[in-house]
Amino acid sequence: MKVETKIFLLLAVYGLAVGTIYGTFSHWSEPVGAVAFYLTGLACLLISSFLWWTGRKIDSRPDDDPSGEQGDVEGDYGFFSPHSWWPLFLAASLAVIALGLAVGWWLVMLAVPFVALAAIGWVFEYFHGEHSL
Template structure:
């Protein structure tokens, strides 16, 4: 967890410095960018402090070992279908859905059932029922 909290500490410092520079050059006339940068700094501080606090309480991970190998963290990532068409159909129906948000709600109404059908088809692609019969 050392890498994570150091990364968020660096992002906190960068966002804070950029917020102060932005505030200086805009003279406070444009508050949205300043507020966004200060909120980004605050979020990075919260996440970094949580990582630091959690990292103190848990054992070192293989990622934290400077002499660690990639094979130390490898594991089973699950089964992914090599010849599935469902992701293509799901991407197409999501594209129609997002196009419908810009063009008209009638297109959204057509795309939502297609997207739901594609999700169900992809999830249950290899499901063949209960094998205890």
């Protein structure tokens, strides 16, 4: 948890610093941008403090060891499909929907069934066929 805490703490400092710089250069005449940066910095500070608080209560992970190796982490990372065409079809269908928002709603209506088909195909890819689990 130490690495994540430091990353979010750096992001919090960055957000607060950029908010101050933004406000200074805009002469505080447009406060929405500075407020957005400040809120982003505070949200990162909240996440960093939560990770620090949680990290004190649990044992050290292999990720926190600077001389740690990848093999030190035990357990299964999960199953990742080595060959799936469904994300490509889903991305193409979503691109057609985005295009339809700019061109016309009729294109969105044509693409929605393809999004549903691609999402269902991706979810149920390993429930049937040669690679079923």
